Amino acid sequence: MPQNYSSGVKPIFCPGCGDFGVYAALTKAFQDLNVDKDNLLVVTGIGCSSSIVQAFGCYGIHSLHGRLLPIAMGAKLANHDLTVVGVGGDGDGYGIGSAHFLHTARRNIDIAYVVMNNETYGLTTGQASPTGLKGYKTKSTPFGVIENPLNPLSVAISAGATYVARGFSGDPMHLAELIKNGITHKGFALIDVYSPCVTFNYLNTYDWFRSRIYKMGADSHNVGDKGAALKKAIEDEETNYEKLPLGLFYKTDKPTYEELDITLQNGPLIKQPMPTEDRIIELLGENR
Amino acid sequence: MTSVSIRIAAANGDGVESSGALLGKVAALYGMEVFGNRGYQSVIRGGHVWNQVRIGDEKLYSYGDKIDILVTLNQDGINNQRGHLSENAIIIYDPSKCNIDGLNGTTYRLIPIPLLDTAVAAGGDPIMRNIVAIGAILKIVGIPMSVFEGVVKKMFSKKGEDVIKSNMKAATDGYNYQGVNRSYDIKGDGKPRYLVEGNVALSLGAYAAGCKYYAAYPMTPASGILHWFAAHTNKGVLYKQTEDEIAAINSTIGAATAGVRAMCGTSGGGFSLMVEALGLSGMTETPIVVVESQRTGPSTGLPTKTEQADLLFVMHASQGEFPRIVMAPRSVEEAFYLTADAFNLADRYQCPVIILMDLFISEHFETVSGFDVDSIKIDRGKIADQGGASGRFKRYELTADGVSPRSMPGTKGMAFIAPSDEHNEYGDIVSDILAGIGEHVAMRVKMHEKRMRKIATMLKNESVFVPVVQNEDAKHFLVTFGSTTAVATEAMLALNKRGLSVGLISFNYLLPLDAKKTKAILNGKHLIDVECNFTAQLAKVIMMETGIEIPDRILKYDGETLDCGEIVDKVTAMLK
Ligand SMILES: Cc1ncc(C[n+]2csc(CCOP(=O)(O)OP(=O)(O)O)c2C)c(N)n1
Numbered sequence: 001m002p003q004n005y006s007s008g009v010k011p012i013f014c015p016g017c018g019d020f021g022v023y024a025a026l027t028k029a030f031q032d033l034n035v036d037k038d039n040l041l042v043v044t045g046i047g048c049s050s051s052i053v054q055a056f057g058c059y060g061i062h063s064l065h066g067r068l069l070p071i072a073m074g075a076k077l078a079n080h081d082l083t084v085v086g087v088g089g090d091g092d093g094y095g096i097g098s099a100h101f102l103h104t105a106r107r108n109i110d111i112a113y114v115v116m117n118n119e120t121y122g123l124t125t126g127q128a129s130p131t132g133l134k135g136y137k138t139k140s141t142p143f144g145v146i147e148n149p150l151n152p153l154s155v156a157i158s159a160g161a162t163y164v165a166r167g168f169s170g171d172p173m174h175l176a177e178l179i180k181n182g183i184t185h186k187g188f189a190l191i192d193v194y195s196p197c198v199t200f201n202y203l204n205t206y207d208w209f210r211s212r213i214y215k216m217g218a219d220s221h222n223v224g225d226k227g228a229a230l231k232k233a234i235e236d237e238e239t240n241y242e243k244l245p246l247g248l249f250y251k252t253d254k255p256t257y258e259e260l261d262i263t264l265q266n267g268p269l270i271k272q273p274m275p276t277e278d279r280i281i282e283l284l285g286e287n288r
Numbered sequence: 289m290t291s292v293s294i295r296i297a298a299a300n301g302d303g304v305e306s307s308g309a310l311l312g313k314v315a316a317l318y319g320m321e322v323f324g325n326r327g328y329q330s331v332i333r334g335g336h337v338w339n340q341v342r343i344g345d346e347k348l349y350s351y352g353d354k355i356d357i358l359v360t361l362n363q364d365g366i367n368n369q370r371g372h373l374s375e376n377a378i379i380i381y382d383p384s385k386c387n388i389d390g391l392n393g394t395t396y397r398l399i400p401i402p403l404l405d406t407a408v409a410a411g412g413d414p415i416m417r418n419i420v421a422i423g424a425i426l427k428i429v430g431i432p433m434s435v436f437e438g439v440v441k442k443m444f445s446k447k448g449e450d451v452i453k454s455n456m457k458a459a460t461d462g463y464n465y466q467g468v469n470r471s472y473d474i475k476g477d478g479k480p481r482y483l484v485e486g487n488v489a490l491s492l493g494a495y496a497a498g499c500k501y502y503a504a505y506p507m508t509p510a511s512g513i514l515h516w517f518a519a520h521t522n523k524g525v526l527y528k529q530t531e532d533e534i535a536a537i538n539s540t541i542g543a544a545t546a547g548v549r550a551m552c553g554t555s556g557g558g559f560s561l562m563v564e565a566l567g568l569s570g571m572t573e574t575p576i577v578v579v580e581s582q583r584t585g586p587s588t589g590l591p592t593k594t595e596q597a598d599l600l601f602v603m604h605a606s607q608g609e610f611p612r613i614v615m616a617p618r619s620v621e622e623a624f625y626l627t628a629d630a631f632n633l634a635d636r637y638q639c640p641v642i643i644l645m646d647l648f649i650s651e652h653f654e655t656v657s658g659f660d661v662d663s664i665k666i667d668r669g670k671i672a673d674q675g676g677a678s679g680r681f682k683r684y685e686l687t688a689d690g691v692s693p694r695s696m697p698g699t700k701g702m703a704f705i706a707p708s709d710e711h712n713e714y715g716d717i718v719s720d721i722l723a724g725i726g727e728h729v730a731m732r733v734k735m736h737e738k739r740m741r742k743i744a745t746m747l748k749n750e751s752v753f754v755p756v757v758q759n760e761d762a763k764h765f766l767v768t769f770g771s772t773t774a775v776a777t778e779a780m781l782a783l784n785k786r787g788l789s790v791g792l793i794s795f796n797y798l799l800p801l802d803a804k805k806t807k808a809i810l811n812g813k814h815l816i817d818v819e820c821n822f823t824a825q826l827a828k829v830i831m832m833e834t835g836i837e838i839p840d841r842i843l844k845y846d847g848e849t850l851d852c853g854e855i856v857d858k859v860t861a862m863l864k
């Protein structure tokens with residue numbers, strides 16, 4: 001039976017915000033996969049984008065700014081029967097949460113992570129984010145950004161993510177496919193999404209993106225080849241952000257953390273029995 | 289009561305720690321009481337380290353102020369430990385390593401043993417110098433070699449016959465060395481005891497309570513807990529080493545939300561990083577247990593020394609207000625029971641529970657006769673697992689006792705959002721566009737009051753939030769908390785022997801406090817505050833909660849534990 005992925009609470013985005021496209025794509029992905037709602041846990045951080053968690057009517061954690069990945073990891077390790085999807089902003093994931101981004105990718109935990117990348121801090125009214133392009137003028141950078149933008153795709157690939165893709169919120173159908181494949185992928189999947197902030201980002205607008213993005217064809221590169229994937233991931237930098245490829249950059253099959261962890265060989269942690277009295281006394285006996 | 293304090297001193301890497309543990313285990317197996325501690329620095333090789341093992345025939349409350357037997361493997365041992373020796377201390381030393389000219393004419397009994405040569409002759413490994421010394425100690429304190437043999441056979445069972453044989457030979461040579469003879473009359477009662485470190489007792493308590501997830505980033509003195517969990521990942525617990533303490537606590541919250549009992553642990557520095565998420569646990573009413581094992585000072589401080597200066601910090605850490613429980617075990621044994629209780633309290637009141645340890649209680653070892661495992665009952669609190677309720681599940685239902693039934697992901701039809709923002713009964717946030725609008729302002733007030741009501745419920749339903757009184761009829765009372773309780777007990781007993789009417793009031797549960805009952809206990813008594821910090825933090829808490837001021841104070845903040853003699857002398861002077 002098809003399930004309804006709506007709680008009745010709408011995400012609180014400005015009219016026209018790119019994040020609506022991500023909301024549509026996530027909903028479609030859940031619908032197409034018919035993810036069991038009772039076993040679906042969406043974890044978000046803090047930011048405009050993170051308010052999305054209220055909308056789906058599934059289990060959710062609306063957590064702290066930047067901390068959604070460790071929380072999602074803890075939940076997945078406690079019950080790996082759950083489908084765990086992390087959703088957040090670029091400031092959340094690539095700024096304050098950057099250490100967690102690297103290490104969750106490295107562990108290849110089976111989580112899909114969708115980042116609404118608007119190159120801006122939306123909720124705090126428009127400061128530059130770690131992905132903001134050089135020269136970008138904001139309230140916090142009135143003379144333009146002078147730092148190099150962080151490249152989440154190449155970072156994720158190098159760090160050990162096993163599925164790395166990029167979509168555009170202006171093309172929710174395409175994005176939904178990338179998210180779906182990310183959810184079904186076994187391992188850490190990053191789906192970075194260009195998602196314009198229509199209120200604060202005057203530079204990276206829908207039009208700006210539309211004139212630069214293109215969908216990679218099946219023959220664009222070998223997605224299993226890490227070197228080729230990295231090369232593709234830095235095409236934006238290499239073309240001075242004139243060409244922005246969309247689609248799947250990298251995918252490889254590697255054992256997940258849950259598959260390797262010795263404790264989890266006996267099934268989901270939550271289903272494992274409480275220790276018996278004999279077992280406790282046996283462990284105390286190690287101190288004799 | 290007869291007891292003897294034995295200190296083995298050497299450089300890091302000389303095997304001092306394992307020798308202390310071995311000696312302690314032998315005495316424990318023989319049915320003696322053991323209380324041990326170690327001193328070390330933040331270096332892996334070199335430096336000056338010691339391990340002190342006190343052995344007695346009755347319950348011990350400290351590792352002893354003075355050294356009765358010093359084993360020193362190098363010159364540093366003599367130079368650094370001299371000030372700690374008792375008047376007639378026995379000094380066992382290796383004449384090829386130590387010059388004792390400075391000790392001529394003292395009251396000490398000097399026993400030169402060629403530890404290194406004897407060890408090499410016995411089997412070849414210089415590290416076995418310690419074993420030769422242990423053999424000599426066994427003779428001095430009256431433990432038969434057969435007990436030692438039993439321990440060694442078990443300890444080295446995997447290393448093979450040769451290792452066991454050479455160890456036995458080294459120890460026997462020490463035991464029979466000329467000039468070594470029995471000097472103490474301590475009796476073992478033949479009932480073998482366990483020798484347990486505070487961190488291990490805590491870990492066992494968590495395990496017994498069904499804790500399945502432990503996350504940490506290594507930090508002394510909490511690392512013993514992670515080592516225990518990591519070593520037992522094949523026994524149904526998952527240990528996750530995270531990239532930092534922020535991830536440790538947040539992953540703990542994730543695991544707890546998913547429904548398992550979860551804990552994280554660190555020292556003050558790591559706890560500082562955890563503070564924001566502590567509030568998340570409070571706001572989302574997610575039960576977690578957090579261990580904070582204190583060391584000395586702010587920032588990196590003295591990483592291998594102890595203190596009790598984080599009490600006010602853990603009580604108040606985080607912005608905003610939310611219920612939390614703070615407990616501080618008073619002994620190794622209590623670390624087991626309190627930790628098990630921590631999980632029940634966390635589940636019952638859906639809030640963070642902080643176990644305040646310190647380097648001393650984390651890392652010292654004591655004998656315990658056993659743990660009453662049967663007494664550990666698991667209570668997961670209010671769980672909504674019926675499923676299929678019509679309409680949306682009210683995870684944060686406004687209940688009379690403040691506790692709302694919680695569901696776990698996977699339960700049919702009981703979905704909810706755990707939000708760090710202020711929220712309504714469903715977990716929908718009322719913070720963004722709704723903030724400041726009439727009905728939502730009212731919801732904030734109601735929800736905040738609901739959470740805070742849990743404190744009154746705890747105080748009503750639990751009997752633990754009051755201090756423990758010993759010697760009720762005494763005139764004067766030492767007042768202390770956590771690990772300092774043990775040595776304060778010893779001091780009380782010593783003062784009683786001197787004819788002084790002294791009792792003890794000790795706190796193991798510190799937050800919340802039943803202010804009325806606590807006040808009734810403290811009122812009208814002459815109190816002397818005893819704690820290891822500069823600002824008398826426990827006295828401040830008592831002042832805040834009861835209005836009772838304690839001007840008489842014994843405070844220490846040099847990184848070491850208080851000595852019994854130190855307390856006795858100061859109290860005696862105060863009461864003059
Ligand atoms: C520890 C902490 N620091 C700062 C903030 C304030 N803050 C809230 S959202 C945000 C940035 C949001 O940007 P992003 O993550 O890109 O999400 P967006 O709003 O653009 O969707 C900041 C800095 C916070 N909530 N917590």
Ligand code: SF4
Nearest residue numbers: 014017048122197198
């Ligand atoms: S501020 Fe920007 S990112 Fe936030 S909701 Fe509005 S348009 Fe979207």
